[in-house]
Amino acid sequence: MNRYYGYLVFLNMVVNVFVYVPQILIRERFDGAVNAILLAVPIGMLIMFIFIKSLRRYPARSLQEILDSLLPGWLSRPLAFLFASMYMMAGCITMLSIGDTSVRYISPEAPLLLAVFMFLIVVCMAAAHRSRQILFLIEMILILDVPLILFIIVKAFWNRSINWDSVAVVGMSYTHLPSWTAISGATYIFSGYTNLVVFNKAFPKPISPRWIWLFGPVGLGVLISSFAVPIGFQGADGVSDYIYPWITTSDSMRVELGFIERVLPLFLLLYAGISMGSTIVHWHVALYLVKEALPSSWSLKPAATWTIFGTFAAFTLIFAFLFNEQNISELGSGWIRLRFPCEIFLVLLVLIAALRRRRTV
Amino acid sequence: MILRRLLTVLLAIAAAGSLNGCGFKDIDKRFFVVAMAVDPADNPDKLYKVTVKLAIPSPSERFGSNDYTIVSEETDSIAEAVRVIKSEVDKELDLGHMKAIVIGQKLVEQGNMNKLMDWFIRRRDIQNIAWIAAGNPSGKAVLDLRPHTERLPSNMLFMSFGQFGTETAYIVSEYLFDFHRRLKERGLDPLLPIIEVRDNQQVSINRSIILDKERQRIVLQALDNKVVNSFYQGIGKYDIRVDLNDGFFIIAAENCKGTFTLNTRNGKAVIHLYVRVNGIVEESTVPLSKEKLSMYERAAEQQVNKRVLSLFYKLQQAKVDPIGFGLRYRARHTGNPDQVWRDWLRLYPEAEFKVQSKVKLMSTGQIE
Amino acid sequence: MSQLDQDTIQELLDSPITRSSDFVRKELHHNGAAIVLLYLRSICDDAKIQQDIVLPFYRADHIGSFQDYLRSLDSQKSSKGSSLSERIIKGEALVLSGDEVFSFAIKKTVQETVGPADVEISVVGPKQAFSEEMDININILRSRYTEPSLTFERGKLESYPKTEYSIVYDRKVVDHAVLDKIKKDLEQLRRKLVVQAAGQLARRISNVKHTLFPTVMITERPDRVVLNLSQGKVAVFVHGTPFAIVAPAVFYDFMSAMDDLYTHYWTGHFLLVLRYIGLFLNLTLASFYVGLTSYNPEFLRVQLALSIAGSRAPVPYPSYIEVVFMLLMMELLTEASIRLPRTIGSTATTVGGLILGTAATEAGLVSNIMIIIVACVAISNFVLPINEMMFAMRVMKYVFLLITTLFGVMGLVIAFIGLLVHFTRKESYGRPYLRLFKENRKVLIR
Structure with missing residues (x-):
C-alpha cells in the first residue's frame, strides 16, 4: 500500500503547473525564486518527514480522531472546518484553472461556468467514493497520463528552442532572498502528504518513512522543470507576458514525426485528467473532514454527502461566474500564500499530539 | 437509486447541452487560413494591409490541390482587418492552421515590430509554432504564389522552414514564439528570414534580416546567413x-x-x-x-x-x-x-x- | 431404497405426472411374485430397464434374490427426502417390490457429444467447449482438474420450473466469502421465471440490476474455468446450457483471451496491448472524429484537416448525424449477421458493408474518412475476447459520442475519466473491478 502514498504526493507534484506555482515563481524570478526552490526541498521534506513520523503513532486514524485526543471538541471541530475549507479551495482553484484553460484553448465559445460544471459532475461522483477506490483511481490516472507528460517534458529539455542562457540569467539572481510567497509556492510541490489526514484510514499499516527521501530529488526535478522550461522557451524577460506560461510553452513545441503535430492539445487533455484526479483527492479529504467534524446524526444521512458537495460545487460555480482570469489567478496566489502557514500549523498539531501520546502510552 | 442517479446525470447533460450548442461548427463550414501577410497599406491613411490565404478544400481532387483564395484588407489594426475579412467570406475564418506569417520587408524597415506582434501573441488560436518571415517585395506577393509542385496551399513554405523537405543551412527558420522571445529578451536580437519572389512561381529564401528590438538593422547575404545558422x-x-x-x-x-x-x-x-x-x-x-x-x-x-x-x-x-x-x-x-x-x-x-x-x-x- | 407406505404411493398417484402419456406403469408377475415398475419413457432408457431390471426379475429364483440383485446395482440411488414423483421427473425408474421402493438412475442422455468452442475461439488452446448436459460438464472438469479438493455442490433454483445447477470450486483455494455470497445469491432467487441460460441467471443474481459492465464471467471454455478455479474463483453450471458462470470477474479478466497464456511471452503481451488499443479506438474514434472536425480542427495536421473538409464538402448533415447514421448501419449489419444462418450471413455483410459504404459516399451522404472510421470502430470492437465486454463497449461508445457532441474534445476526456471512476468504484464480489495490479494472479493456497 505504500506506493499509494507515493501517488498522493506525486499527484500534487505533477499538478503544480495548473495551480499557479510556475506563475508565482516566474513572477519572482529575479527576486529569489531560485533560492525559494532550493529552500523548498529541505523545508518540504522536513515537514513531510515530521508528519509521517508523527502519524505512525496514529495508525489508520483520521485527523478528527487525532485532534480530539489533543483538544476539546469546541476547538477541534472548527479547526477541522478550517482545514476542510483549505482543501475545498485547493480543489476549487484547480477546477477553475483547468476550466479556464480549457475554455480558452479548447472550446472558446463555451462559457466558463459550463466548462467548470462538466468537470464538477465527474469530480463529485468520484470524490464521494471510498478512499481505497480513490487511490485506485488516481493510480490509473497517473499511469495513463504521466508517461506522456514525461515525454513532453523530456521533449522540452531536448528541444533546440530551449535557451539555457535565459535560464542561467534567472539563475544569476541567487543572491536574492526568497519571498514568503515564493517559498509557499515552491513547497506546494511536497504538500501531497497532507492528504493523509483522511487517507490514513485507507492504509492498514502506517507509512514507513524509509523511501520518502526519494521525493527530495524528484520534487527538485519537478520544480526545476516547471520553472525552467517556460523560461528557456519564452526568454527570461518575455516569459512574464504570458498568463499560462506552461501552456504557451507546450504550444511552442512541435512533434515533427508524431501523430499530431502540436503538443498543446495533448498537454491540455492530459492535464485535464491530472487536475481532475487532484481535485477528486482534495475534495474527498474535505468531504471527510467535514463529515467527521459534524455530529454523526447528521453526517450519516445519505443526503449529507451531496449537501456538502453541493456547497463545494456552488462555491466553485459562483467563483466561475463572478471571476475573470485575473481574479482566478489572484485567488490562486492568495490561496498558495495562505496554504503554507496552515500546513505548518497542521503538522505542528499532529506533532504535538504524537509527542503527548508517547508520554501517555 | 441507480436510476435516479442516471436521471440526474442525464438531466445535467441536457441542461448543459442547452447552455452550449454554439461551439459546434463543422469542419466544412470553416475556412482555414494557412498563411497571413502584413504589409504597409497602400492608402496613406491606413497602417496595415492584411492579407490572408485561405485554403479551398476540393472534394473531387483525391490527393489534394493547392487551390486557394486571397483576401486583403487595409486597416489600422490586424484585429479589425480580420473582422472585416470575416464579413467578406461565407464561412467561419479559422486561424488554427495558420502556419506561416509573412511580414512585408518594408514594414520591417519601418519598425514598430512589438506593436505589430501583439495581436499574434495575444490570440489564443494562433499556433506558437507558426513560422514567421519577411516577404520581398511584399508579403502579399509571397502568399500569392502557386508552385506546380504543391499539393497544399503554401506547402512550399512549410516544407522549406520545417526542414523536412529540403535541408539546407541557407534557410533560417524562425518560429513565432521565438521571434517574440527575441523581441523581449535583452541580449538576444530577433532575426527574420527573407522570402524573395522569383519568376516562374518560385521563391528564394537565403537572406535574412537582423533586427534590433524594433526594426531592421542589417540584411545578411546568403554566405553570412550560413554562419549565423551554424550558431x-x-x-x-x-x-x-x-x-x-x-x-x-x-x-x-x-x-x-x-x-x-x-x-x-x-x-x-x-x-x-x-x-x-x-x-x-x-x-x-x-x-x-x-x-x-x-x-x-x-x-x-x-x-x-x-x-x-x-x-x-x-x-x-x-x-x-x-x-x-x-x-x-x-x-x-x-x-x-x-x-x-x-x-x-x-x-x-x-x-x-x-x-x-x-x-x-x-x-x-x-x-x- | 425405502420403506413403502401408503402415503408415498398415494402421493405418487396424485401427482400430475401419472396423467402424462410418457408415464409408464408396468406390473410384472413371475413365480407368484409381483413388482411394479414406474418411469418416464421420454427420459429413461427403455433398453437398459429391460436389460437390468426386467430380465433379471424373470431369471430370479425367488423374489429375495432379485431384491438382493437390485441392491447391488451401481445405479441404485437412495435420493431420500425427495418425493417419488420428483425422482421420476429426474429420470429415475422406480421398482415397487413388496413393501420396498428401489429407484435407479437410468437416464437416457440425448446429447452426449461435446461440441467445439465457437464463441470464445482459441488458436492453440483446447478445442472443446462444455456440453449442455451438466453431468458431462462435471465429467469434463473432473478429468481436467485432478485435485481431490475439487468440490461440486448441486442444487435447484427456486425458479419455475426448477432448474438444476451446480457450484464448483476448489476447496483448498476458494475464497469462502465469495462462495457464501454466491450461494446466498442463488438461494435468494425466487421468481416465476424460466432460467435457461447462464447469462440470464448471472443477470438475476447480480445485486446491481441496471449495469452495463459484466461482473461475472460467462464462458464456454473448460480451460478458462479450470484456470479460474485454480485462482480460487467459483464456477456455477446451469443445467441445459453449455456456459459456466465464473465469479468474481474483474475488468482484466474480460480483456484476456486464453491464448495469452498459450503463446509465447512477447506474442501474448503484444496481443494484449493490441486489445487495449482496440478498446481505446473502439470507444473514442467516432467521438474523436466529431470532436476534432466540429470543435477543434486545429489539432489535426493541416493536410488531414483539408482532406476531411474536402471529403465532407458534399455532406449535408453535421458530423454527429453522419457518424450516428454510419454507426447505426454497422450495428444493423452486425446484428443481422449474428442472427442469420451462417450461409446467408456472409452475403449480408458483403452486401451491406461493401455496397452500402461505397454507395453512401458516392451519394454524398457520408464522407470517405467516415467510412474508414466506422470500419475501424467495428473491427476494433471484435478484438475484445469476451462477448459481454464487447457488447458493453459497443453501447459505451455511444455515451462517449453523445458527450463529445455536446462538449467537444474536453468532454471526451471527462467522459473517459468518468468511465475510470465508474470502473474503480465497481466491485465484483468484493474485488475491485479495476486496479492497476490484479490480485491473485497465481495459485494461492489459503
Missing part, C-alpha cells in the same frame, strides 16, 4: 569553398556547429568563437591527394575564420546580437539585472572576437 540552429548541410593556389574545392559539411565563450578581462569583453566542421570534399577543380588532407583542413579553417570574423564585426557595428552574447554575459554576472545589462551595452561595441575553427575532412569523396 543558431546548428544545421549541417553546409558548404565551404576553399581557394587553393591553382583552383578551389568545396567541402560539404555533414555537421557544423558554432559555439562561443565569453570572457571579460580588464573591462574588455573577449568573445571566443569555436566552429567545428566535419565534412567531405564534394567538388574540386584540382586533383586532391589523401596525404594532404590536413593541409586542406588548415586552408579551410583559414577560410572559415575569415568569414566568421567579418560577419561578427559587421553585426557588432550594426549593434545587433542575434547569437546571444549579451544573454550569455547576463547569464554569467550576478547582481541587479538592469545594471548588468547596462554594463554589457557599454562592453559590446568594443568587444573583441577571436575565432578558432576546426575543420575535419573525412574523405575526399569517392575519388581522390
